[in-house]
Amino acid sequence: MHLRAAVYLLDWLTDQDLTLASCRQNDLERWMTRDETRLRREAGHFVRWALAQKIARDLSFPAVKWNGPSQAMDDDARWATARRLLHDDTIRTEDRLAGLLLLLYAQWPAAISRLTTGHIEETAATVRIRLGAVAVVLPGPVAELALQQVSARRSHAVLAQTDSLWLFPGGQPGRPISAWAMGERLRKLGIRLAETRSTALFQLATELPSAILARTLGIHISVAVKWQRAAAGDWAAYAADVSNRTRKAPAP
Template sequence: MTSTDQSARAVTDPVGLTTDLITHVEKALDPEAVRAVVLGAAGGRAKSRRPAEALAARPEVLTDGRSPAPRAVGDLLIALRKAGSTTISPPVCRDCGKHLRTFQRRGQDWYCGVCNQDTAECAGCGNTRRTQLNVVRQHLRAAVHLLDWLADQELTLASCCQSDLERWMTRDETRLRREAGHFVRWALTQRIARDLSFPAVKWNGPSQAMDDDARWAAACRLLHDNTIRTEDHLAGLLLLLYAQWPAAISRLTTDHIEKTHQTVRIRLGDVAVTLPGPIAELALKQVAARRSHAVIAQTDFPWLFPGGSPAARSAPGPWANGSESQASDSRQPAPRRCSSSPPSYPPRSSASTSPSPSSGNEPPIPSRSPST
């Protein structure tokens, strides 16, 4: 069928054209199932003409998920993924390339919640920051997500205990974890909640990406410096060599470490990665020696990096800095408060930065310091 024929059919039979274009790419779904998804997402003939015209003009959007495209096309991609499609791509953020389950639009482009934020230069420090309105919106969304989950569990803030909060934080479906901390701390100050702990973590790490020489130097030190604790050895290497976010590292449990006869693997998201010898030894040593910072020799809890109480996971520690700052004094002068800072509800904590998530490929192990 020529492009002219497709353009004409997009007017006379938009649902049929859209269904045919999808079934040509997606073999896992029955054509009738695809047609039902198209009718549910695009509606009747009048509403379905626009996505049909967009797909006829650029059918590659079905496999790459990239905008510009009408919102109806993005909604259709999400509906097809929910229906069990494996070939159809979800919408992809225009700036960062993240696969999206929900999306925001600016013109004809799709963005994730992070990339589609208005920014402004702070009059106090000169740094570019998210505007106050967007920060407050994020905090409110996080509070709503937490409260909805508590309601589903037949809990309230008053009846919620620390184990319930940690159960919510470690769910794969949980969003806006860090932002929810503002709401929890506000609830504690208002005495709405009790016996909960959600400490704010101040970022003292680098403000810019590390160059290759600095990264390899830090990795060499983590591999060969015996003065560093085992947990900092392992966590720092996961950050530097596997590009894992500090928050993701702190949520790892002992079940993420898998040992067979000759192999040690760590499960990072959906991918199990084989660890090279030195890192494998560190992982097994950390599993064997893990213990609470508060109760000596108590090991009946799941966290690979335990925190200050037996049931608590560790907050990102000095290794989260991703540089030589492990050996330096962590006390820093208080930064100048920005004029664009959000209001005191909920209380503010500093944001953290880290490298992009790993693709799961095994990195090389540095055996020597880089040349200068």
Template structure:
């Protein structure tokens, strides 16, 4: 993990710190301070992938929904894998999904995909138990959700790299929404929302100050 070629430092760090807290190891793995958003932003590729997931009926419904939650709502596979039926709110007019404190109203045709996903769930956790399994994305073990690693792997098979796709989604969302709304809607920390907003040149504090100056002239 100390070499330049090491991969999955983030996941390994979480594990080592958990193991030390459980007194299973004396190893130390300091958390890395997040330096703000970075990476190449390719919005055209993002929308191309989203259109494919929205309209390609040959793909598994659960993969389509998971991919769209990454591409459109900047969710990590680890968060998506823990979603339950209680996070989905359906009525006659709309489908809402709770990703943060404020439910998101899903647009068409994503709303229909999520509306019908519970009846189409796959995985041993849901086999013969569709009515009681709580997981929206059941995994290979009864009573357990799909692992974040397996979900990310399935998305990679579709050409979706979760980290890059999430960065692109956050970059775009931050240009359109105030940081507080972004944090409530996506379930991210307010400091992360502010950092992305500034990176996308969508700093609402600066905008408000400029608007105030314009109104006073």
């Protein structure tokens, strides 16, 4: 069964001109959310083996089959944790920022670990982070943490005489923190990774059209559509409402 699951996944990767080495989290989620996909859970054993052998990288929670939320989402706990990370300065800045990227923007540890200082964009009026194709404006307290981390990393790069500007560096010089190590740091903050990300995605899917969700969070459009359907967002009505408000807007 596990062997067949591995073959199904490898065949799909080949059809997409991908390999285990080039496969990224959004590719894997795209495969998992296909209606035709078989043996999702069993394929997780193969993916974990590939990660252990360093054949694959930057993947996390590969063995979860997603059919929409299976239980009530604890959004109160999510916001309580977010408030703690925003205000508790006894927690390291990098851990606070990483936790908030998961809590607020549904980013996997694998995606967080690959961010560089270049993903943070500062202008006179705003601070943005580029998680997908479109940069997201960070709210004030989160923006401050992001700028603190960028400043610390750039100062370290100068002192260490290195051009490594990973936002979350690892133990090896010039390398980012691994997805596994990032996940462990977030767990130590009391964050249940998969459930927290599901809660964040569910909430975001009620507020954003799937196309914007995909472009801003860096997830595949098919995954965004699944979450929007689960959240029952009526974006046809939303578009009509925006169009109506635009027509009624006074001329400048």
